[in-house]
Structure formats: C-alpha cells, structure tokens
Amino acid sequence: MSKTIMTVDDSASIRQMVGFTLKKEGYSVVEAVDGKDALSKLKGPIHMVITDLNMPNMDGIELIRNIRAQAAYKFIPIIMLTTESQAGKKQEGKTAGATGWIVKPFKPEQLIAVVQKVLR
Amino acid sequence: MAGDDIHRQAFREEADELLMELEASLLELEAQPGNAELINKVFRAMHTLKGSGAMFGFDDIAVFTHDVESVFDRVRNGEITITKRLLDLTLGSCDHIKWLLETPDAANEAENKGPELLAGFRSFLPGQEPQGAPGGTDDAAAPQQELEKVESIYRIRFRPDPMIFSSGSNPALFIEDLGEIGACKAFLYMDKVPPLDEIDPFLCYVWWDVLLRSSERVEEIQDIFAFVEDQCELVIEPIAREDEACESLISKKLGEILVERGDIDPEILNSALSSQKRLGDILTSAGIVSEHQVESALAEQQAAKEFKDRRAPQTPAAASSSIRISAEKLDLLVDLVGELVIVQAQIKQAVAKSGDVFLNSLSEQLERLSDDLRDSTLGIRMLPIGATFNKFRRLVRDLSAELGKEIELVTSGEETELDKTVIERLGDPLVHLLRNSIDHGIESPDERQAKGKPRAGVVSLSAEHSGGEVIIRIADDGAGMDPGRIRAKAVERGLIAPDAELSDKDVYSLIFLPGFSTAEKVTSVSGRGVGMDVVKRAIDQLRGGVEIDSQRDKGSVISIRLPLTLVIINGLQIRIGEEHYVIPLSIVEECVGLSRHGGPADQSQIINLRGESVPFIRLREWFEIEGTPPSIEQIVITSVDGMRVGLVVDNVIGEHQTVIKSLGRIYRDVEGLSGATIKGDGSMALILDVPGLLRAINEQPATYREN
Numbered sequence: 001m002s003k004t005i006m007t008v009d010d011s012a013s014i015r016q017m018v019g020f021t022l023k024k025e026g027y028s029v030v031e032a033v034d035g036k037d038a039l040s041k042l043k044g045p046i047h048m049v050i051t052d053l054n055m056p057n058m059d060g061i062e063l064i065r066n067i068r069a070q071a072a073y074k075f076i077p078i079i080m081l082t083t084e085s086q087a088g089k090k091q092e093g094k095t096a097g098a099t100g101w102i103v104k105p106f107k108p109e110q111l112i113a114v115v116q117k118v119l120r
Numbered sequence: 121m122a123g124d125d126i127h128r129q130a131f132r133e134e135a136d137e138l139l140m141e142l143e144a145s146l147l148e149l150e151a152q153p154g155n156a157e158l159i160n161k162v163f164r165a166m167h168t169l170k171g172s173g174a175m176f177g178f179d180d181i182a183v184f185t186h187d188v189e190s191v192f193d194r195v196r197n198g199e200i201t202i203t204k205r206l207l208d209l210t211l212g213s214c215d216h217i218k219w220l221l222e223t224p225d226a227a228n229e230a231e232n233k234g235p236e237l238l239a240g241f242r243s244f245l246p247g248q249e250p251q252g253a254p255g256g257t258d259d260a261a262a263p264q265q266e267l268e269k270v271e272s273i274y275r276i277r278f279r280p281d282p283m284i285f286s287s288g289s290n291p292a293l294f295i296e297d298l299g300e301i302g303a304c305k306a307f308l309y310m311d312k313v314p315p316l317d318e319i320d321p322f323l324c325y326v327w328w329d330v331l332l333r334s335s336e337r338v339e340e341i342q343d344i345f346a347f348v349e350d351q352c353e354l355v356i357e358p359i360a361r362e363d364e365a366c367e368s369l370i371s372k373k374l375g376e377i378l379v380e381r382g383d384i385d386p387e388i389l390n391s392a393l394s395s396q397k398r399l400g401d402i403l404t405s406a407g408i409v410s411e412h413q414v415e416s417a418l419a420e421q422q423a424a425k426e427f428k429d430r431r432a433p434q435t436p437a438a439a440s441s442s443i444r445i446s447a448e449k450l451d452l453l454v455d456l457v458g459e460l461v462i463v464q465a466q467i468k469q470a471v472a473k474s475g476d477v478f479l480n481s482l483s484e485q486l487e488r489l490s491d492d493l494r495d496s497t498l499g500i501r502m503l504p505i506g507a508t509f510n511k512f513r514r515l516v517r518d519l520s521a522e523l524g525k526e527i528e529l530v531t532s533g534e535e536t537e538l539d540k541t542v543i544e545r546l547g548d549p550l551v552h553l554l555r556n557s558i559d560h561g562i563e564s565p566d567e568r569q570a571k572g573k574p575r576a577g578v579v580s581l582s583a584e585h586s587g588g589e590v591i592i593r594i595a596d597d598g599a600g601m602d603p604g605r606i607r608a609k610a611v612e613r614g615l616i617a618p619d620a621e622l623s624d625k626d627v628y629s630l631i632f633l634p635g636f637s638t639a640e641k642v643t644s645v646s647g648r649g650v651g652m653d654v655v656k657r658a659i660d661q662l663r664g665g666v667e668i669d670s671q672r673d674k675g676s677v678i679s680i681r682l683p684l685t686l687v688i689i690n691g692l693q694i695r696i697g698e699e700h701y702v703i704p705l706s707i708v709e710e711c712v713g714l715s716r717h718g719g720p721a722d723q724s725q726i727i728n729l730r731g732e733s734v735p736f737i738r739l740r741e742w743f744e745i746e747g748t749p750p751s752i753e754q755i756v757i758t759s760v761d762g763m764r765v766g767l768v769v770d771n772v773i774g775e776h777q778t779v780i781k782s783l784g785r786i787y788r789d790v791e792g793l794s795g796a797t798i799k800g801d802g803s804m805a806l807i808l809d810v811p812g813l814l815r816a817i818n819e820q821p822a823t824y825r826e827n
Contacts, residue, residue: 012130013133075286077288094287118293118347
C-alpha cells in the first residue's frame, strides 16, 4: 500500500510542487491550505506530514502541537518547511515535536531525500 | 522540463494574487498602522513570495523580497513603526515584483527600480549588510570543494534522548543510513533498558556504538543526524585513515581504546591491569564497563586489523599457509600409505587369529590411525576442479569466435574435489566433449533466433558429489541429437544391423563407437570421428562412466561419473573356488542368494528380483574356474550405466579396503580386470572391472554360451 503524506501550505504553488513530486514517487497526497484545514483532514491513515510554518488561521507550530496531541499521530514523522531566516522558528518547531525540516528553497530531489530518510 | 514550467506558471498566478492582496493590505494599513493582523498578512505575503520565488527559479524576486521581509519582521516585532515612507516603499516594491514577474530576464536595466528600493529598505535595517541570494539548504549550499575522498574508520557514539520518539524520529533509521555510506558495525547497548514492568514504551532506552568505514567526511556523517542533533549525544571521531599508518591503532590495547572513548579512567585501568585476569573480564566483572562496551572496543581493534589487511592483501602470512611439493613425493607418500594399509590388514588378521586381547586393542588403534592417515593423504591429492574449468573459458571463447557462434560458458561446482590424477586425465576428454557441444550442439545465432531461442547459446559445465562419485555434466542448450540420423549413420558404417532394436539412449551411446561422426561437414574443431571413442576409453580407464541425454532443440547433457580417487577404493571381496576377487563397492547394490536347481542346461541367466528381471553372469564360468559351485551361490547385484546385472559368486567375504596395484604390462589389456590388490593374508585378489567385463561378454556371446 502506498503511504499517505499530508502537505500543508498556504502557497498553492508550493502545495502543487510538493504534491506533484510526492505523487511521482508513488505516495498518496492529502493537501491542506493551513493548520486548521490540516487538522480537519487529519484522519485515517496519514503516515507523514509536511507543513509550512507561516500560515494564516493556524500556523505550523500550532499544527505540530495539535498533531502530536493525538494518539494516532503521536509518532509520525512531521517535516516543516522553513526559510533560512527562521532559525528560531526551527527550534520552536522541534520543541513542538517536528521530526525535521527542509529549508526553502528546495529542489524536488531534496524533498524526496528527506521523505525517504524519515518515512520507511 | 515540463514540470518546471507548470510550477512556474502556478507561481506566477499565485504571485499575482498575493500582490493584489498585499496592495489591499498595505492600503488598509495606511488607515490603521497599528493593526497587527494586517502587518502579519504583509509579512506572510512577502515570505511566500520569497520562498516560492526561490523554489521556482525567480531568484531575483527572492533576493529582492528578502530585505522587504526582514523589515516587516521588525515591524511585526514592534521594532519599527509603520510610516508613510515605508508604505510608499512597500507599494513600490509590489510594482517592482510585478515587473520582475513579467520581465523574467530583467533585460531592461533602466526600468529596474530594485536597487533604489532596496537602498530605501536598508535604511530601516541599521548595521545590516546587504544579503546575497538566500542560501539553500545545507546540502544545496555553494558547490562543495571536491575533497579527495579518503576512507577512514570512524567511531560514532549515538545516545538518543529518551524522548526521541515524540519527535517522530526512529533512531534505528540513522544506523541504517550509516550503513548506506560505508561498511558499518553497530553495537547496541541495552544496559539502560529497565525490567519489563517498568518499561515506558514511549521512551528510547538503547544507545549505539558504531564503527564505520567510509570515505565520507565527518560533516557528512553529522548531516545524517542533523534532525536529531539536539536530541542526542553524538560523538564522531575518526580513528584511522586509509592513507595513514594504522599500526598504532592495531597495537592499541583494549584498555587504551576504552580510556580514549572515556569509558574508564586511566587510574582504573592501571589498577585493573595489576590483576592477572584478562582485561576485558576484569573490567566487566568490576562493573566498570559492560560486556558490550568491551566487545565493541575489541571489534574496533578487529576493524582496524581488517582495514590493514585490506590495504596489504596477501602478505607473507597467506603464502605460508600452503606449500608446493613435487607430485613425485606425493605419489611416493600415497604408495607408502597403501603399503601400510596392506600391512595393517595383515596384522589385523594375524592378531584376530592369536586371540590376544592386548594385541587386539593395539591392532584396532593401528587400524584407526592408518584409516586417518589414508584419508588425509588422499585428501592432499584432492584438488578442486575449478582450475580445469577455468582453462576452458579461453577455449570456449576462441572456438565460438572461430565458428561465428555466440556462446556463454557457465560453470558450477568448481569447489568439487577430485584426485589429482583423475583431474589430469580428465582434461582431454572434457576438451573433446566441449568442442562437440560447441561445434555440433549450439546452432549459429541466426538459426537460434529462427527457433525462438536467444542468439547466445549456453554451455554449462558442472561438477557435483554423488555418493562416492563425482558427476561432471556438460550441458548445452543447442540443437540436441537426432536419434534417426545417428542410427542411419551407424547402419551406414556397419556398426549396427539395420533392424537392431535400440532405445534412444542406446542410439546416443553409438557415437562413442570408433569411427563415428554425424557432422555433415568436417570442421577443424571436431568431427573427424576420432573424438568420442577416445573420450569413452579415457573415462573407462578412470573407472568412470559416461551417459548422454538429449532432446531435440532443447540441447544435450553428457554426464560423466568418476570415482573420487584411483588409488584406494572400498571393495567387496568375493570368492569363487580358491580365487578371490574384489568388486568396487560403489557399483554394488545388494547381495542375494541363488539356489541351484537343475544342471547348467537349465540356466535361464535371468533372476527375478522383486518383480524385475535381472540378467546375471556366472563368474566361475567366465573365468573358467575348476570345481563345483556350492549348492547355494550368491549373486552380487551391480548397477552399471543405469542397468542392473548380477554376478554369481561362491561366497561374499566382505568389505575390503582395496589398494589398487596396476597389473603388469602383459596383463594390462585383460578384459574385465582393472588391477590387483593384496589381501590381509598377503595373497592377491584381482579387481573386477565390471563395465569392461560386460562389454567383453557382449562382444563374444558365442564363446560364452558354449560354456
């Protein structure tokens, strides 16, 4: 069975690029536009979450905390998309329970490398 | 790339929307400059433009937006207040971004307001140097210097934080990742794992010591652990480099390694060393280090040694493990062992007669020793057949080139051992058979293609043990043999009668008859018809057998059965009148009684053995031995070339270690005998060559029947 990855980003182009790249690698993809949307779609088999940090309604940090609070997703890998100017955010994300991060901008190959690193 | 274009287009549309939103927010912000949500919106819009822009190749937008974003980050944090000038600048930058989007190559420098706008923004960022393009991720950073890759051994200690699972990390995956960049040996420590009822399944109790041999640098190894660097204790130490001498490391004592790793103090080591026990045991029993830590440190010594061995392969140590001696010395040794076995058998017989218990136990001891000596001496003569197989690679290559065929030689069972003499004498027959397979068996590439087979033919050469024998098979996936053609040829050559009834197998074995060749044209490779009968004879001389199986268009398989050794065999000793004979035990299947009813005229020459008709031969008659056979004779059932034949003898004496002595020149060609041996009492017994005997009988049926 292919693994399902949820990608959360308010930028449609990033969502498209991430979704496109993951699908090409054979993963199923669930898209969400922000933290709130993501939480409402977080049910069933979600094996991994890739989330942006800066989003309206509910940001990435808050989303990670909420995901970790649910027993079913307590240990799934969560990767955050950060920019190099957000060193502090990265730390905040780790504390909230993020598994790792990808620094924007990134290439599709880097995304896949990170996914394969944490999702086996 | 099409994918890129789709993403770039998506970004353009998104950016247009963002810019419209941004403009609206900025205008609203003019009315209510303190509105935090609006400020956030502006920041996020800039942030997205920067991040996505860089992702899809709009680097100029990313560079430009970076400074705008930084200013708004400060506004967000209350460090800068919104002013009319800031809003003007920001609105100006919206226009600039739009311009950048529409003129991707920024061709028209005169219209480029970027530098002017940036200068304006930078006035809000005191003391900050203008930044270049946003750097990529760690691994996308500026082209890394191509450092010379040198293999090193690293010692990596990885103690994950107990809470590591809560960040969705699986620590075992990092160990797997290490395995992907080099050879690694991981030691798992479970000393911190509590008793079962105290275990919290959400906590990680284990830790690792890993020895890694890799050409990656420390930084690259650290990268593997990047996500958990603050959730673990990670020590990566290079302990040896390929281009450095690692002698110091090999000579490093266990204690030194443990001290270096910080597992023990030097003082503890010294006090421990004053004891006489092995260091590892001392440290373990003293509870200073766990058995595991000792094991891991020992493995490090080992790894360094292996590392060194790899650098200097086949040092004198390897050479001293084998010596070369002349074959004559070896033959002499085998002869002597043979004599010893004979004398031992004589002693055994003499001692058994004397009934002396002490001598008897000595004799038994001698028997055991001479058996061992015989086995190990014969073992010295055993050589793997692989070297012979390898010689054929060149032959196959050259022949297939010469004949314009594509042939692959596949070998298996190279490790199968055979007596040196057998291997030496096997070379020529195998060459003949291989040539035959290549020349007559495998078709030309075009012919093969027409038959729907791969263009390249496969000839496989295999050896395997089967009981006391070795079976060598030469198989090809060629045309196979045509029984009709072989038959026709045999009739034409007068080898068989036109109406002879022969099974396919019998027909195939006709090719072993002298003067037989089925190839339509004679080639330089094979096919003068002098090959196969020579092959058959050579194998017979080795006391082996040869068999052919073939299927049209599927190929042929030639199986050669060979005894393991030619010097000493297990034999069954039998008696006829006063004469003793030995039948090689490898062909004996069973012994049954035969009661004699009626005279010789009544002889049916066939016995019903559990419903199977088995022909038999009266050896007494064949060897013309005087005297009357006992009322109950024995039949030794032998299996020759897959056929069962009974040999009628007076008495079966038993198993006998048979040292084969060849017969003198005069007797060498006697049909049915392959040699002689000396029995325990010093008298002689002849060794029967059963296949030869059967051939001889078949060739002169008239003479035999007259008897």
